[in-house]
Each structure stands twice: as C-alpha cells, then as structure tokens.
Amino acid sequence: MKIAILGGTGKEGSGLGFRWAAAGHEVIIGSRTEAKGQRAAEELQAALPEAAIRGCDNVTAAADAEIVVLSVPYEAQQATLTDVRAVLQGKMLVTVVAPLGQPKARVMRLPSGLSAAEEAQMQVGRNVTVVAAFQNISATHLRDLEHPLDCDVLICGERAADKEIVAGLCRDAGMRGINAGPLANAVVAEGLTAVLLGINVRHKISGAGIRITGLPEE
Amino acid sequence: MKIAILGGTGKEGSGLGFRWAAAGHEVIIGSRTEAKGQRAAEELQAALPEAAIRGCDNVTAAADAEIVVLSVPYEAQQATLTDVRAVLQGKMLVTVVAPLGQPKARVMRLPSGLSAAEEAQMQVGRNVTVVAAFQNISATHLRDLEHPLDCDVLICGERAADKEIVAGLCRDAGMRGINAGPLANAVVAEGLTAVLLGINVRHKISGAGIRITGLPEE
Numbered sequence: 155m156k157i158a159i160l161g162g163t164g165k166e167g168s169g170l171g172f173r174w175a176a177a178g179h180e181v182i183i184g185s186r187t188e189a190k191g192q193r194a195a196e197e198l199q200a201a202l203p204e205a206a207i208r209g210c211d212n213v214t215a216a217a218d219a220e221i222v223v224l225s226v227p228y229e230a231q232q233a234t235l236t237d238v239r240a241v242l243q244g245k246m247l248v249t250v251v252a253p254l255g256q257p258k259a260r261v262m263r264l265p266s267g268l269s270a271a272e273e274a275q276m277q278v279g280r281n282v283t284v285v286a287a288f289q290n291i292s293a294t295h296l297r298d299l300e301h302p303l304d305c306d307v308l309i310c311g312e313r314a315a316d317k318e319i320v321a322g323l324c325r326d327a328g329m330r331g332i333n334a335g336p337l338a339n340a341v342v343a344e345g346l347t348a349v350l351l352g353i354n355v356r357h358k359i360s361g362a363g364i365r366i367t368g369l370p371e372e
Numbered sequence: 373m374k375i376a377i378l379g380g381t382g383k384e385g386s387g388l389g390f391r392w393a394a395a396g397h398e399v400i401i402g403s404r405t406e407a408k409g410q411r412a413a414e415e416l417q418a419a420l421p422e423a424a425i426r427g428c429d430n431v432t433a434a435a436d437a438e439i440v441v442l443s444v445p446y447e448a449q450q451a452t453l454t455d456v457r458a459v460l461q462g463k464m465l466v467t468v469v470a471p472l473g474q475p476k477a478r479v480m481r482l483p484s485g486l487s488a489a490e491e492a493q494m495q496v497g498r499n500v501t502v503v504a505a506f507q508n509i510s511a512t513h514l515r516d517l518e519h520p521l522d523c524d525v526l527i528c529g530e531r532a533a534d535k536e537i538v539a540g541l542c543r544d545a546g547m548r549g550i551n552a553g554p555l556a557n558a559v560v561a562e563g564l565t566a567v568l569l570g571i572n573v574r575h576k577i578s579g580a581g582i583r584i585t586g587l588p589e590e
Binding site: 255267292304305308332333334335338339341342345346348349350352353354356357359360361362363364365366367368369370 | 473485510522523526550551552553556557559560563564566567568570571572574575577578579580581582583584585586587588
C-alpha cells in the first residue's frame with residue numbers, strides 16, 4: 155500500500171514508516187516543508203536500500219497516498235488537517251495523535267471534552283474515515299527490526315473493515331492490533347499515553363506499553 | 373486491615389473480599405440491606421472458615437472500617453455516597469466504579485465530563501482521599517485462589533502514600549498494582565473497562581485484562 159505519514163520526520167512517525175517500508179509498503183514521509191520530508195526519507199532509505207521511501211510536504215504526501223497517517227503533536231493537528239483536508243477526501247486517516255497535559259504530560263486532558271481523534275473526524279468530514287491507533291507504542295525500538303515489540307495496539311474506529319486494514323499495518327510493523335471499539339473509545343488510548351509517560355518517569359524507563367491479556371493465542 | 377466493601381454482594385466486590393480475607397484482612401461486606409450483606413458474608417465465610425468476614429448495611433460497614441471500597445454500579449454511586457459520606461470522613465475510599473455506556477456498555481462515556489472517581493471525590497469532600505483501582509479486573513477467577521490473575525491494576529490518586537497502600541491490597545489479591553498518576557487519569561482505567569468488555573464480546577471470552585509492559589521484573 156501507499157502510505158503517507160504526516161509529521162513523518164518525528165521519532166514515532168519515522169519509526170513506523172521504517173517498519174512499513176521494510177515490510178514492502180511504499181512510504182511517503184510528509185513534513186511541513188518539502189526539504190525536511192526529503193531529508194528524513196533519504197535517511198530511512200539509506201538504512202533500507204531496497205525499500206520505496208520518498209519525502210515531500212504534507213499536502214503532496216497526503217494527495218499521493220492511499221492511507222494517510224497523522225503523526226504530529228496535538229498542537230499541530232488542526233493546522234495540519236486544514237492544509238490536507240481537501241486531498242484527504244475519500245481516504246482513510248489513521249491518527250496517532252495523543253494530547254498531553256500542560257504542564258504535566260503525565261496528566262491526561264481532553265481539551266474539548268472529545269478525543270483528538272473525534273476532533274479530527276469532525277474537522278475532515280464524513281468522506282474521510284478516521285481510525286485511531288498506535289497511540290501507546292514506544293518509538294524506542296521501531297528502527298531495530300530484530301527487536302520484538304512487547305505491546306499491543308488499540309484500534310478505534312467506526313467500521314470493522316477499516317480496523318482490519320489497520321490491524322494489517324500493525325502486523326506489518328511487528329505488533330498485534332486489537333479492535334477497541336468505536337472512535338469514542340479513542341480517549342482511552344489517548345489517555346493511556348499520559349499514563350504510560352508517567353510510568354516511564356516514575357520507573358526511569360523509556361518504553362512502557364500495554365498488552366491485552368485473556369485473548370486466545372493466534 | 374479492616375476493609376469495608378460497599379456493594380460487596382456483587383461478583384467483583386465479593387471476589388476481592390474473598391481474596392483479602394484469605395490474605396488475613398478483616399472484611400466487612402456492605403449492602404443496601406443488612407440481611408443481604410450478612411448472607412453474602414456467610415457464604416464467603418463458609419468457603420474460608422479461618423477468615424474474619426462479616427456483613428451489614430453499607431453505612432455500618434463504612435463506619436467500622438479503616439479502608440472503604442466502593443463497588444456499586446455507577447448508577448448507584450451518588451446515592452451510596454450520600455448515605456456514607458459522614459462516616460467516611462478521615463478515611464480512604466477506594467473506588468472500583470466504571471460508568472458504562474447506554475445502551476452499549478462497550479462504548480465509553482463520561483456523563484459529566486469527569487471520571488466517576490473525580491465525581492466521587494467532589495461528593496465526599498477533601499477529608500476523604502479517593503483512589504481509583506481495580507476497574508479492569510475480571511471477576512471470573514477471583515474466587516479461585518489457585519488461579520493466577522493475568523492482569524495489572526492501574527491505581528490513580530493524588531497521594532503516593534495512599535497508592536502504596538492500595539498497591540499492597542493488589543498484592544494481597546494476587547495482582548500487581550501500578551501507580552497510574554493523579555485522579556484525573558482515572559478516566560483511562562474507567563474507559564478501559566468499556567474497551568475490555570467490547571473485546572470480551574468480540575472474542576467470546578470473559579476475562580480480557582491489561583498488562584503494563586516494559587517494567588523491570590520485581
């Protein structure tokens with residue numbers, strides 16, 4: 155699949171792009187400026203000579219892709235979606251965004267009473283299906299393909315078929331994706347990000363994650 | 373410790389009481405009526421002849437205990453706390469309550485924009501310290517002391533010392549308690565209950581739970 159990652163120069167976005175490119179997907183790294191996107195893509199390409207990775211600005215990236223991944227800080231979500239809204243129509247938007255509290259990132263917040271994913275859905279309109287996923291994964295080991303990722307991905311969205319596609323992207327990145335219900339439940343995954351950051355701070359670790367237990371082995 | 377469980381006749385409350393009594397705590401099962409509390413306590417006592425378990429109404433239970441556990445449906449929270457508010461003063465209230473969506477329990481909801489735990493804190497006042505815990509544990513295996521519980525407990529509250537006490541109660545019940553930040557983060561644990569219920573339904577299982585990964589082994 156052709157996957158654009160808006161804000162793909164960041165640690166999490168580039169790490170996911172790295173894993174998806176290694177799994178055979180065509181990855182487009184988007185950034186606010188074309189030059190930054192290209193630089194990040196070149197860096198990834200150097201580490202994966204066989205892969206199909208290129209970089210450009212966010213709007214071009216979103217226009218060229220089948221699936222668009224939003225991986226920007228919450229503070230940049232609204233402006234980024236304003237830029238790409240027109241070219242997103244008819245596509246799936248997978249949002250990785252989790253709002254973090256100010257001044258303490260480890261305290262969860264709901265600036266509008268809605269999850270960031272629901273805000274995104276309202277902004278992009280009904281012709282874009284928004285799915286929330288990857289909020290709780292640590293970027294630490296994404297670039298090391300040999301490193302097993304000890305975490306699950308909660309996937310929230312309205313349509314089972316969309317969530318199946320995202321579950322496939324989870325598998326391709328070395329994780330188990332789990333249907334966590336409708337987009338209204340995205341606040342749980344977004345809030346868990348703050349909880350996990352707090353656990354990282356208190357235990358002086360970098361990669362706290364979650365696993366769902368009680369499921370039959372696959 | 374002397375632990376009262378308000379709504380202790382339910383599956384989760386009685387299961388926790390069973391494990392705490394087996395660990396040597398004095399357990400008081402509270403119910404809306406004295407007779408129901410006594411009946412539930414007698415049943416637990418029959419299975420644990422050595423343990424100290426008794427039953428009474430919620431107000432007497434809360435008055436007699438050092439730690440009070442709130443294990444009622446969300447719909448009964450406000451009325452129950454109105455009844456026990458006076459006798460709670462100066463104590464710790466551990467709330468297990470998670471509001472579930474209507475009509476779909478697997479969709480999370482925040483009736484007031486606050487977590488049920490924060491609503492409880494507002495209602496009981498500053499002389500009671502509210503700690504949220506045990507929202508995400510399955511009652512299925514609580515009565516089987518030999519059954520290992522494959523889940524962690526997220527503990528949210530304002531004071532580290534209170535959370536340490538609750539972490540001890542987690543250990544005594546066979547689980548690992550994890551400091552998940554301030555009471556504002558309780559919405560995550562409460563929302564996870566809806567997510568886990570949905571996972572149970574979709575996978576036809578009864579005991580989905582969560583584990584925090586990335587922590588050093590104890």
